[in-house]
Amino acid sequence: MHLHDTVAQEVLLKIQRRRQTLGPVMGRRTSLMAHYFAQRARVFDAEIRLFLSRHSDAVVVNLGEGLDTQFWRVDNGQLRWIGVDMPDVIRLRQELMPPSDRVTHIPCSVLALDWTEQVPSGAPLLITAQGLFMYFKPGQVIGLLRALGQRYPGHTAIFDTAPWWFVGLSRLKKLRCGEFRVPAMSSSLSPRSLGHLRSQLPAGTSVAHVPAQHSSGPFRLFHRLGHRVPLVGGCIPATVRITFPRAGDTRNGPPLDTTFCHAETP
Numbered sequence: 001m002h003l004h005d006t007v008a009q010e011v012l013l014k015i016q017r018r019r020q021t022l023g024p025v026m027g028r029r030t031s032l033m034a035h036y037f038a039q040r041a042r043v044f045d046a047e048i049r050l051f052l053s054r055h056s057d058a059v060v061v062n063l064g065e066g067l068d069t070q071f072w073r074v075d076n077g078q079l080r081w082i083g084v085d086m087p088d089v090i091r092l093r094q095e096l097m098p099p100s101d102r103v104t105h106i107p108c109s110v111l112a113l114d115w116t117e118q119v120p121s122g123a124p125l126l127i128t129a130q131g132l133f134m135y136f137k138p139g140q141v142i143g144l145l146r147a148l149g150q151r152y153p154g155h156t157a158i159f160d161t162a163p164w165w166f167v168g169l170s171r172l173k174k175l176r177c178g179e180f181r182v183p184a185m186s187s188s189l190s191p192r193s194l195g196h197l198r199s200q201l202p203a204g205t206s207v208a209h210v211p212a213q214h215s216s217g218p219f220r221l222f223h224r225l226g227h228r229v230p231l232v233g234g235c236i237p238a239t240v241r242i243t244f245p246r247a248g249d250t251r252n253g254p255p256l257d258t259t260f261c262h263a264e265t266p
Contacts, residue, residue, distance in 0.1 A: 055124035204245030
C-alpha cells in the first residue's frame with residue numbers, strides 16, 4: 001500500500017541528509033509495519049476529508065503530531081491546522097516542513113491541556129490523535145477525553161488504539177520498523193471494548209468504530225470485517241470516532257455503533 005505524499009518524500013530526503021544529527025535511520029521500510037502505518041494514515045485522511053466535506057472551514061487539532069505530513073494530503077485551501085507536540089519535536093517540524101500561514105505549532109504536552117487555550121472558538125473542530133493514546137495509561141486517556149468533552153461540547157475526536165497482543169509485543173521489544181524500535185505501549189483497546197469506553201464518558205457521548213473499508217494487501221479482510229467476528233474483534237486495532245454531547249445534553253447517546261462505514265478516498 002502506498003500514499004501519494006510529495007511533502008513526506010521531501011522531508012525524508014532532508015532527514016537522510018541529516019542522519020548523523022537525527023540518530024538511527026528513519027523511514028527505512030519493514031513491509032508489515034509500513035503497511036500498517038500506511039493503512040492507518042489512509043483511514044485518518046479519509047475521516048478528515050469526510051469532515052471537511054461537511055465543514056470546509058474546520059479547525060483540525062493533531063495531537064502528538066510528530067513528523068506527520070497529513071495537513072498537505074488533506075488540505076482543501078481553507079482548513080486551519082494546529083499541531084501539538086513536545087517542544088523538541090515542534091522545533092524539528094519547523095526546520096523540516098514547508099511553512100503555511102494556516103498551520104499553527106503548539107509546543108507542549110498533550111496531557112497538560114495548555115494547548116486548548118490556542119484553539120479558536122466558533123469553528124467546527126476535529127481533534128485527531130494518531131499513534132498516541134496507546135502510550136498513555138488508561139486513566140490518562142479517559143481523563144483527557146473527559147476534559148475534551150467539557151471544553152468542546154458537540155465536537156468530534158478521532159484516535160486509534162492497539163489490541164492487547166500488539167501492546168504485549170511492544171513491551172517485549174519485538175516491534176520494529178527498520179532500525180526503529182517501537183516504544184513500549186501502556187494501554188490497549190479493541191472494537192469489542194468500546195462499550196466499556198463509552199460507559200466511562202459523559203452521557204450522550206457517541207462512540208463508533210471506523211473500519212478500514214478500502215484496505216488492501218494480505219490483511220484486507222481482517223481490517224475491513226474483523227470487528228464483526230466475535231473472537232477476532234477483540235484482537236484487532238480500532239479507529240475510534242467520538243462525538244461529545246452538546247452542552248446541557250445529558251440524554252443517553254445512541255446505541256454503540258461498531259459497524260460504521262465511511263466512503264474512504266482512494
